[in-house]
Amino acid sequence: MTRFHWFAWVAALCAVGIAAACAVAEDARTWRAGVARAVITPDEPLWLAGYAARQRPAEGKLHDLWLKALALEAADGGRAVLVSGDILGFPRASAERICTALREKYGLTRDQIMLAASHTHSGPVLENALYDIYPLDEAQCEAIARYTRHLEAVAVETVGRALQSLTTAQLSDFEGSADFAVNRRNNREADVPSLRERGEPLPGPVNHRVPGMTIRDAAGKLMAVVFGYACHATVLDGYQWCGDYPGYAQLALESCQQGATALFFAGCGADQNPIPRRSVELCESYGLRLAEAVAKAAAEHGRPLEPTLKTSFATLELGFEPPDEERLRQMAEGSGYTAHWARRLLAERQAGVAWLRTYPYPVQVWRLGADQYWVALGGEAVVDYANRLEELVGPRVWVAAYANDVMAYIPSRRVWEEGGYESGAFSVYGLPAVRWQGDIEDRILAEVKRLVDSVR
Numbered sequence: 001m002t003r004f005h006w007f008a009w010v011a012a013l014c015a016v017g018i019a020a021a022c023a024v025a026e027d028a029r030t031w032r033a034g035v036a037r038a039v040i041t042p043d044e045p046l047w048l049a050g051y052a053a054r055q056r057p058a059e060g061k062l063h064d065l066w067l068k069a070l071a072l073e074a075a076d077g078g079r080a081v082l083v084s085g086d087i088l089g090f091p092r093a094s095a096e097r098i099c100t101a102l103r104e105k106y107g108l109t110r111d112q113i114m115l116a117a118s119h120t121h122s123g124p125v126l127e128n129a130l131y132d133i134y135p136l137d138e139a140q141c142e143a144i145a146r147y148t149r150h151l152e153a154v155a156v157e158t159v160g161r162a163l164q165s166l167t168t169a170q171l172s173d174f175e176g177s178a179d180f181a182v183n184r185r186n187n188r189e190a191d192v193p194s195l196r197e198r199g200e201p202l203p204g205p206v207n208h209r210v211p212g213m214t215i216r217d218a219a220g221k222l223m224a225v226v227f228g229y230a231c232h233a234t235v236l237d238g239y240q241w242c243g244d245y246p247g248y249a250q251l252a253l254e255s256c257q258q259g260a261t262a263l264f265f266a267g268c269g270a271d272q273n274p275i276p277r278r279s280v281e282l283c284e285s286y287g288l289r290l291a292e293a294v295a296k297a298a299a300e301h302g303r304p305l306e307p308t309l310k311t312s313f314a315t316l317e318l319g320f321e322p323p324d325e326e327r328l329r330q331m332a333e334g335s336g337y338t339a340h341w342a343r344r345l346l347a348e349r350q351a352g353v354a355w356l357r358t359y360p361y362p363v364q365v366w367r368l369g370a371d372q373y374w375v376a377l378g379g380e381a382v383v384d385y386a387n388r389l390e391e392l393v394g395p396r397v398w399v400a401a402y403a404n405d406v407m408a409y410i411p412s413r414r415v416w417e418e419g420g421y422e423s424g425a426f427s428v429y430g431l432p433a434v435r436w437q438g439d440i441e442d443r444i445l446a447e448v449k450r451l452v453d454s455v456r
């Protein structure tokens with residue numbers, strides 16, 4: 001896509017005009033909202049996160065990476081903060097440090113903080129996240145640790161600015177659709193263009209919803225737009241910092257709506273890829289398609305959300321099956337990240353380090369207004385979770401994945417039984433596991449149900 005085409009597309013998007021709204025009276029029965037953002041593009045040449053095949057650290061940027069915060073306060077006293085970043089995901093230790101600081105500084109409790117990510121594969125590696133898959137030396141590890149501390153401080157400071165800017169606001173939800181996400185377990189990447197050309201349906205479950213909400217000030221001016229999509233941010237695998245397609249979608253929306261901030265949350269897209277991919281032109285075009293879906297839906301289908309807010313959060317101890325030591329010894333003889341993972345685990349065992357047998361998995365549910373439920377799941381949840389939660393919670397539910405911690409793939413029972421990459425891939429994330437226990441889907445859905453009931 002040439003610069004001219006990008007601007008022509010954005011101009012067409014601007015014509016959709018999501019800013020139209022009526023003024024609202026400033027009384028006690030309104031929302032208050034505040035929004036802030038900060039550039040988080042590393043200024044050191046750090047390693048890029050998400051792919052094991054990269055050979056060297058980042059070299060420049062396609063556009064800046066951002067961290068954004070939206071603070072909400074409802075008329076019933078409910079408070080919440082959404083933090084959204086152009087990163088692979090907040091690791092648990094970072095999430096805990098950020099939440100501790102937000103409690104100490106602003107009195108925010110854990111249930112009131114949602115840490116979302118775009119899961120871009122052109123963002124920075126964070127401390128102790130997927131370390132087995134990158135050839136990191138000591139200097140690179142130190143630089144990553146420095147950057148991680150910086151990112152955490154920026155998150156806390158940005159939330160502080162969002163809270164300081166709280167002002168009377170009106171919230172409306174919307175729902176659009178975009179169809180570039182393809183089930184990567186059921187489709188060979190090379191087959192997709194010809195299947196599409198022939199008009200044949202692509203096999204495998206997907207979820208093409210683009211849910212979200214607009215936040216306008218008392219005069220009706222757009223302050224922020226929040227939106228999600230269930231698809232890996234893996235168009236690009238190069239060496240330049242980039243928010244991938246969600247980054248371009250946010251840029252396009254912000255270009256059209258001067259002064260407004262766009263915040264993205266990745267949905268249950270662990271088994272979904274944007275196909276075809278691997279060019280900046282495709283990345284921009286998917287971003288524009290998503291932005292267009294948001295703009296059209298926000299203009300046509302906005303439904304006002306009453307100023308009530310309830311929040312809940314829990315961690316679930318999910319069990320997994322440990323690896324067999326003999327098998328690890330065979331793997332350790334090989335090469336690549338799987339061998340690295342196996343050698344590290346064997347060394348831990350030899351040093352008497354006890355392997356984890358369970359993991360504290362985060363589940364969060366917010367209710368905005370009478371019946372807008374927002375579920376946030378940790379890890380790389382597959383698309384079945386989005387589809388099952390629509391049945392369980394209701395068709396308008398918003399489901400974020402990669403939220404509050406990203407520790408592993410989270411298979412549904414179907415994917416767990418089928419096997420394959422998304423059923424485990426523990427050597428990528430590093431846990432001493434070969435697979436989760438088979439009741440993983442039942443336990444997560446039961447916990448969501450329990451939290452939905454607690455905020456109903």
Ligand SMILES: [Zn+2]
Pocket residue numbers: 119232270380
């Ligand atoms: Zn992923």
